[in-house]
Amino acid sequence: MSAQRLVKVLAPIVVLLLCLLLAYQISQSQPPASKGRPSKANPLLVEVDKIAPRDFQVTVESYGxxxxxxxxxxxSLVSGQVLKVSPAFQRGAFVQEGQVLLVIDxxxxxxxxxxxxxxxxNAELALAEEEARSEQALRDWRTQEKINSTPARDYALRYPQLKAAKAKLETAKAxxxxxxxxxxxxxxxxxxxGRLIETFVNKGSVISTSTPVAELYSSESLELSLPIASRDLAFLDLPSSESYQDTSSxxxxxxxxxxxxxxxYWQAMIVGTEALVDAxxxxxxxxxxxxxxxxxxxxxxPVQALKVGQYLHANIQGKTIDEAILVPNSAIYQGTYVYVVEKIEKQDVLARREVNVRWRNEELSLIESGLNIGDLLVRTPLGQVTSGTRVAIDKRVEGAADKHQGESP
Structure with missing residues (x-):
């Protein structure tokens, strides 16, 4: 067998042996499998508040x-030329009742x-003269009465003339x-x-009777019309009548x-409600x-006086709720549920609770049902977490719940 043929036969065998050796070394380098319980993940560190009821006064926010x-x-109730104008006779000026604004010639x-x-x-003199004449006529009639018994007539005693003189006197007095x-x-x-909105005349102007000289409003009659949402009505003591009420109550x-x-800030009082509901x-x-x-x-x-037409924010004092359970809005997820810490088999775990919100403002929600006194409410943002997840309570946070009974493992 030639050397070239021998290499072709042995090369695959050598490659196969090297692969087997490499696989053996990899298998030997893996850590041994644990024969005990799987290790548990570290518990989540959470901040909690212990649910405790307290009296709470509702404040309803509005605007107007x-x-x-x-x-x-x-x-102007008379006509003539304007001779004098008060320095206060200008737009935006405050005026007092009875203050002279204009002087007409x-x-x-x-x-x-x-x-x-x-x-x-002259009327007084005419009356005095007529009274004297009437008295003289009466004396003359009494003298004539002794001679004959003819009854005296009113005209003979000058009674009509006396009455006319008295009427002229009253007219002169008027x-x-x-x-x-x-x-x-x-x-x-x-x-x-009040305060002047606009002025229409100046010094030297010639005005006639009933000429408008200025427009003003009373500073004692400033009001706001505040919209109240239907969900807030139950928490406010609004006047039952559409008429104005005594502000003391x-x-x-x-x-x-x-x-x-x-x-x-200014103080105001609710004095009534408008007759119509916004459809x-x-x-x-x-x-x-x-x-x-x-x-x-x-x-x-004040630094800046209130102005008619100005947009203002209002906080309306509402009813006081006894033994109210309040939760920060940040602790409520999707407006329907919260997380609390419960102890199961001596371990602190998360539990999801559905809650019914009775009322809320920008910061707090008033809980009607779903939480009980003493529950440990989770304040730490969690997102979507499965109920039963192990947690550890962060007791370093000031204002956190009282020390939870037992220790988390």
Whole structure:
């Protein structure tokens, strides 16, 4: 047999032997299989809160646009030229009740007042003269009565003339009162404490009776119409009547003006509800009246006064729930279940609990059912975890549950 043929025969045999040797070495390098129980994975470290009931006052958040319930077009009740304008007679200025805003030329009305006084004096004189004539006529009739028994007639005693003189006197008094009133009206005054929205005249303007001179609103009539969701109605004490209520027994509202930093707050009271329900979302609207619009909670002179048309945030004080069970929203998954820690065979394991949420705000949920007093609520975000997963309670976290009885293995 030639050498070349021998190589062809032995080469496959050598390759096969090398493969078998390599497989044997790999099998010998594997660790020996454990003959005991499989080792358990490390338990999850979780933070928990022990469920404990407490009294909780519901606060319902809402919002609204500030509006003035009393808004007036201020009219001039006399005609003439505007001689003086108050420095406060400008848009956005605050005015006080009775404050003089404009002065109209009073000369014509001063003359009318003097004329009315003169007419009154003449009427008083005419009445006095007529009373004297009537008394004289009565004396004359009594003298004639002794001679004949003819009854006296009213005209003979000048009673109609006396009545006419008295009527003229009353007319003169009324004209004097009107003249005085017209003279007072030459000073255009603010009808109430409020704020000017717009002014329509200036110094030198000639105006006639019933000419609008300004538009203003009452600072004591600022209100918000606050939408209330149907789920929140059961937790609020709203007036049962559509009419305004005495604010002493109304729900307290805290109004926030976030246009300034730090935010400023005003107090308001629920004084009624609107007559109609919003057909689209079935919300009702509560009317909140600002208690002191010109004064915030902390300052008699706020950084920025409230403005009609301004968007404001409101927190409405609701009912107090006794023995309420509250859970952070972050601990509720898909709005329907939570995780709690239970002890099974001396081990702490996760358990999924379905819960019924009665009410919630941005941070907390009020639980109606599904949790019991003393349950250990898991606060650590878990995502999708299987019930029965072993856990270890992190007792280093301040505010965690009381020390769990027993130790986790």
């Amino acid at each position: 646009v500030l509006k003035a319930n009393t808004r007036t077009n201020l009219l 009073p000369l014509e009305y001063e003359v009318s007042l003097q004329t009315a006084r003169s007419d009154l004096a 004209k004097l009162s009107l003249a005085q009133k017209n003279l007072e009206r030459t000073k255009v005054r603010a009808p109430y404490d 109304s729900a307290y509202v805290r109004i926030e003006n976030s246009l300034v930093v730090p935010a400023e 689209e979302n079935q919300q009702i609207y509560a009317l909140a009246k600002i208690v002191k619009p010109l004064t915030s909670e902390k300052s008699e002179r």
